Each structure stands twice: as C-alpha cells, then as structure tokens.
Amino acid sequence: MKILVTGAAGFLGRRIIAALLGQSESPDTHVIAADLTECPIADPRVDRRVGAVEDESFMRAIVERDVDVVYHLAAVLSGQSETEFDVGMRVNVDGTRRLLEACRLAARPPRVVFSSTIAALGGTLPPIVPETQVVEPESSYGAAKAICELLVSEYSRRGFVDGISCRVPTVAIRPGAPNSALSSFVSGIVREPLAGVDAICPVPLDTRIWISSPDAATWNLVHAGHIATSSLGSRRTVNLPGLSVTPGEMLDSLERLAGGDVRARVRVEVDPRTARIVGTWPGAFDISRALRLGFTVDHDIDSVIRQFMTTA
C-alpha cells in the first residue's frame, strides 16, 4: 500500500500519517510525506520529500506509478489567499491540477482525498446547509477550493483518479501558534487563555461556526481514503460532519472546564475584515449523508475542548 500525503508537515498531515502508521499492521505500508519543510515523523515506512506543489517535476516525482491513495492537504490558507491572490491561485488551483495530472500517469487511478473547505460556500445560505447547496464562495481561498472540487469530480468522471473532496470544518482546538487561516482565532480563544495568555475574539460572540476536533477531522480524512466511492453517486464532494457552535458557547464550555478566570482572558474586539469573511461561511450543515457514508462527528463542545486539554 503506497500512500502520498501532501502538506505532510502540517497539523493534519502529521496526524493522518500517524494514524495510517498506527492502524496498519502491514510492513508494506509506505508513506511518501511531501511538504515545503521536512515532515517531522521519522519512521522507516515514511519517505520524506521536500518541495513545492507548484513544481511540476516535484509533483511527478512524488506521485509514483504504483501509488494507491493520495491525501492532498497542501494549501495556502484563507488569510494568505486573500492578501496574496496570485500565490493562492498558484498553490491551491495550479498545484492541485498538477497533482491530478501526475496521477493520470499512475498504473491505476489512485484514490485522491482532496481537503476542501466549507469556505467554498457563501452567498445567501439557509440555517442548515444541504448537500445540494449552490457553491458561491466569497473568499479567494473558497473559490480556489471550489474550482478544485470541480477538477477532482471531472478527473474522477474521466477515470483519471478515484477522487473525493472533503469539506473540512474549521479544525479546533489546534495546538501551537496561530496560523494564517482567518479561522485561527477559533483555536486561539481556547488555547491562549489555557496557557495563561490573553486572547482576542475578532468576531461577534454569536457568530455560528462549524468546527471539528483534530481527532474527528483526522479520522474522517483517513476514512475518505477507504470508502467505496460508488456510494457517492455522481457527487464527489462531501460536507464532513461538524459541530455548530458560537464563540460564546465555546467560552461557556471553557469556563465550565477551566474556570471563570481562564475565560476572562478572552475579550471581543471585532476585526471587520475577519468578521465579514467568517460571517459568509456556513454555520451548520445537514450531515445525514456524511453519517450514512460512515464519517464520524464530535459529541459536543466540551469533548472538543477536553480533547485539547488532555492531549496538547
């Protein structure tokens, strides 16, 4: 079993690789871990490659002829995509197309799990977004990912790959430093106060946000590498399950689990640009199809925050 992970040094990339190595008893599991920096996982089954997805020769090198599954996570995130339009298009659109083109050269059409985003959706949205919602992104990140969903679907229809696009909710709570995603604060308003650091919530406390714990997001992406894509019908895009929460509800949970002093370290200071774009993202989805496809969902916000407190 040969598996390629792009964005392998990133938060989800590392977790997916760890999960793949952990769940497999077979010494035949071989992971090619590609990223701009070296993936930190040192394991004889992991072959670490350093390069950029925009680089056609790098893409051809990492997509080996006998690859079985590709997890394509490499991307420029939403904040940087908005400020650096051309970089976002080059990495998120052209990089994905290069990957799909390289996959056409494989011996068999590989499973491609494309990490898409709920930011593909925008415009006037119903309170519960159905699977058939028209795609009207209102950010450059969302637009690029929506274009790639169409590419994954078309390359699959042509039989070049066997693809599935997973719209990943905002993953929280992430450990470590803030990143360039506009949703970075969703982790920050829990992570920083727990570390004794003051934090700012840049959106109103009643903003609806669609989140997934790192464990659930990792499990679901790994699962997407295994499922029978025939069960997807002609719709190759899946809205992964998540929880619909507000920053206010997250802070209530934080107070329950860590006390009022910790919560008091967070103050609201609305940043109009962040609030405007985050406000266009859907706050809740109909997840019945995803559950039928065997994807999993977090129990509640307390369990999400507890997951961070016990593992970070």
Add this chain to the structure above:
Amino acid sequence: MKILVTGAAGFLGRRIIAALLGQSESPDTHVIAADLTECPIADPRVDRRVGAVEDESFMRAIVERDVDVVYHLAAVLSGQSETEFDVGMRVNVDGTRRLLEACRLAARPPRVVFSSTIAALGGTLPPIVPETQVVEPESSYGAAKAICELLVSEYSRRGFVDGISCRVPTVAIRPGAPNSALSSFVSGIVREPLAGVDAICPVPLDTRIWISSPDAATWNLVHAGHIATSSLGSRRTVNLPGLSVTPGEMLDSLERLAGGDVRARVRVEVDPRTARIVGTWPGAFDISRALRLGFTVDHDIDSVIRQFMTTA
C-alpha cells in the same frame, strides 16, 4: 467604446459584432475581433486579429488597456472537449484564465461577458431548474465552463473585472454545417430537411432540450454587456431564458411550417454517447430572475423555426 470579442469568427461572435455595430450611432465604437481565423466582418470600426486564446502574448495584445467590454466566446465545443480532454482544458479553462489575467492590466476593470453553458449543470435535476441549482457537470465541456464561472465570479469579487457568466441555451436553428457540439443535431433536424437533405436525430424524440434562437441569444449576450451588475447581487451567473422543447415538438413545428414531406426526412437513430450526455443537460429553467434582469425569450418553437426559414 472599445469592445473585444473572442471567437469573433464564430456564429455568435459575428452576430454580436454585427449587432454592436448596428445599434451604435457613435463612430467611436471600436471592436477588436479575435479568433483563430479572420473574422469575415470588414468594417473600418472592426480591428481583426488572428491568434489563440491559449497564447498568453496574444491575449495580452488583444486586451488593450482601454478596453470597456469583453465578450468571451472562444471555446472548444462539447464534442471535442469530450474526445480531446487536454485541448478542452487548455482552451476553455486556461484560455479564460489568461483572458481574465490580461483584463487585470486594463485601466479600469472591464465588463466581461462570459459565454457559459447549461451543460455546467447535471446530476439529479428538478424538472424546472432554479438559479440556485448545485453545479454538477457531467461532461468535460460543462466542467470547464463551470470552473470558468467560478473564476469570473472571483475575479469580479476581487475587482479585477466586472463579470457576468451567461449560461447560453442550445442555439438553434444554426445555418451552415454541423459543428463539434453534441447539440449540433438540434439545428440539423430542422436545417437539413429544409434543404432537402436527410437527417438523423441521435436522441429519443421526447428528450427535453433548452433552446434559444440565434436572435434571442445574440440580443441577450449584447444585453449582458450593458446591464448594471449591481443587480446581480453576489451571483454573477445567469441562466439565459430559453424554450423547453423536445425533438418531437420541433418536428411537429417543422411539419406545420414546411409540410409532412420535409419532416419525413428526419429519422431517429439513437447514439448512446450523445443521448447519454445530452440527457444530463437540464431541459427547463426558472427564468424569472433573467426576465427581471431584462433578458428576452423566444415566443414559441414556430417563431424559432420561422426565424431560420426567413433569414438563413
């Protein structure tokens, strides 16, 4: 007023240019007519350029700094897109992106009228397709056009262009020879028998087809160059009005207007590939938004066929 038309030597391109020259009293109207072959319209106000949309330097040359309106019609049609995937992607996706990139260099964001297609839609469709229908193309042509709709929308959101994507119905009745569109037969089953030539209908007679006469399609595309795009809201794509007809209804009309002998020259011989793809295209749309935006619609199938009989 400087206007660029790509695909200017094509059927709709020539008609749009003729309409633009006819409706304008101003000697300041200047049309750059670009295509792979020279546009046949000889007029001092028309500047004819020969080149390919995939050619970046050609695109930069034809998108002059002071361009006001761009009609982007150049495309590889549905039949060729299906048999020559890479050519379709290069012309229909990369060519459109090159055009949009060239437009970023203009003095003011030009109006870009992008000629999209009802083939952007597919999957499970309701009998009357709403504007909010999720986009699930089932052809390479439709997929490429759907990707371009997202590009036009995103480049507009960023303020690089002021774009509108018009999903053009199957244009019938076209004069001349069959083309590489899978919908070519829709014109053929009327045009050929009227010329005393036998014709084949490659889809079942009760297949629902969404059509527009050449006059209505031309008028609507020209109109898209004039309307206030603020009236579009965040949705830059419009399903142009059309008529929902079946080949059977078209032949009934042909018989009414030209007699049973003419109709008898058409026989049904289903081609599975054509029937399969044409069968995924929507057969009827809710056109209330398009009518509110001032687009026009043909009266009935008799008037569509009569338009061909009196002008071809």
